[in-house]
Amino acid sequence: MSNNSSRRQWLRNTTAVLAGVSLAPAIFATEKERYRAAGIILLNGNENAYGPSTAARKAMMEAAGNSNRYPDDQVAVLKKQVAEFWNVGIENILFGAGSSEFLGSVCLLVSSPKGKIITAEPSYRVWNGQAGSFGFEFKRIPVAVDKTLDLSAMISAIDSDTKMMYVCNPNNPIGTYVEDHLLRNFVNECSKKCMVLVDEAYTEFADLPSLKDLAVKNPNIVVAKTFSKIYGLAGARIGYVIAHPDTIKKVSAFQPWPDANVSAVTIAAASAALKDQVFVKDCKEKIAQARELCYKTFKELSLEYIQSHTNFILFNIGKIGSDFSKKMQAKNIFVQYRDHFGGKWCRVSMGTIDEMKTFCATLKEIA
Numbered sequence: 001m002s003n004n005s006s007r008r009q010w011l012r013n014t015t016a017v018l019a020g021v022s023l024a025p026a027i028f029a030t031e032k033e034r035y036r037a038a039g040i041i042l043l044n045g046n047e048n049a050y051g052p053s054t055a056a057r058k059a060m061m062e063a064a065g066n067s068n069r070y071p072d073d074q075v076a077v078l079k080k081q082v083a084e085f086w087n088v089g090i091e092n093i094l095f096g097a098g099s100s101e102f103l104g105s106v107c108l109l110v111s112s113p114k115g116k117i118i119t120a121e122p123s124y125r126v127w128n129g130q131a132g133s134f135g136f137e138f139k140r141i142p143v144a145v146d147k148t149l150d151l152s153a154m155i156s157a158i159d160s161d162t163k164m165m166y167v168c169n170p171n172n173p174i175g176t177y178v179e180d181h182l183l184r185n186f187v188n189e190c191s192k193k194c195m196v197l198v199d200e201a202y203t204e205f206a207d208l209p210s211l212k213d214l215a216v217k218n219p220n221i222v223v224a225k226t227f228s229k230i231y232g233l234a235g236a237r238i239g240y241v242i243a244h245p246d247t248i249k250k251v252s253a254f255q256p257w258p259d260a261n262v263s264a265v266t267i268a269a270a271s272a273a274l275k276d277q278v279f280v281k282d283c284k285e286k287i288a289q290a291r292e293l294c295y296k297t298f299k300e301l302s303l304e305y306i307q308s309h310t311n312f313i314l315f316n317i318g319k320i321g322s323d324f325s326k327k328m329q330a331k332n333i334f335v336q337y338r339d340h341f342g343g344k345w346c347r348v349s350m351g352t353i354d355e356m357k358t359f360c361a362t363l364k365e366i367a
């Protein structure tokens with residue numbers, strides 16, 4: 001993930017601060033404490049600043065003791081739980097180390113013979129390098145004037161060389177979404193010609209329904225879901241796909257055995273997180289409040305921004321300059337610089353309300 005390594009490097013260099021921090025026994029707690037003690041505000045990874053929930057933490061601690069055994073039974077229980085949550089069959093679900101695993105393996109599934117993947121520009125790109133290593137090229141279709149996915153241009157771009165359509169809704173890094181009925185129609189039509197990968201990493205923030213009902217019936221549609229965002233478990237690394245049983249079988253063949261890449265601790269976290277919809281609601285409300293705080297500041301500073309339905313906002317920093325993220329970093333705040341639409345933008349992820357107050361105050365200072 002871009003500039004995560006720089007934030008780690010920064011942390012390593014902050015030895016003076018770290019010297020004063022006692023090493024907590026749990027690695028996750030230690031990491032969090034270290035960032036907090038160093039006064040670092042991480043707004044560059046679209047993570048959930050409130051996670052993991054208390055219930056998920058407790059479940060992880062309890063599950064740690066089972067880590068000497070393969071978690072086959074626990075996987076089966078979680079699969080049943082997730083299947084019931086989405087009202088699909090257990091044969092429609094496959095777990096992996098984050099949804100990223102499947103962005104790669106679904107590409108691999110359609111990689112012979114080689115061809116092109118159609119995606120929006122801008123859109124989520126972290127997995128593009130991996131797809132490139134499988135021999136794919138990308139056809140990037142600019143988003144529409146209103147900054148939503150240009151579905152008609154994307155579907156028109158399909159030709160005999162197209163192996164996959166990637167669609168991220170709401171779209172990272174813009175935060176806009178296309179309406180459910182439009183997306184459904186688009187996905188159905190595209191699936192007649194190629195594999196369609198629907199990335200639902202941010203649907204919960206926008207209260208969008210899942211396209212899982214299309215995926216379970218159609219071998220050419222895969223829905224990717226993650227516990228990394230609203231459920232606050234990015235570091236636990238667990239996600240899954242919902243798809244037709246034949247597609248699940250094919251994708252699982254890229255794992256050592258089905259669901260092999262999730263641990264007992266991670267499974268316990270996901271199970272507790274899924275049950276805790278109060279935490280989900282609470283996070284959604286706080287993140288919406290954080291967005292409003294940012295919008296107010298952007299308006300005060302006359303900075304253009306794109307109304308977001310996610311836990312991040314893209315705003316224009318043309319007036320401030322491309323060294324904006326470096327200036328922020330110097331103040332211990334990590335954000336992402338982005339070149340989009342022929343201009344300079346910043347993608348800021350929503351942290352806690354206090355963190356966002358600090359972000360807004362620092363933005364005012366710098367701008």
Ligand SMILES: Cc1ncc(COP(=O)(O)O)c(C=O)c1O
Pocket residue numbers: 045046097098099100101124168172199201202225226227228234237238239
């Ligand atoms: C659109 C999108 N899809 C997938 C991911 C990766 O999620 P995971 O942590 O489940 O691999 C991200 C992470 O930022 C994302 O923004």
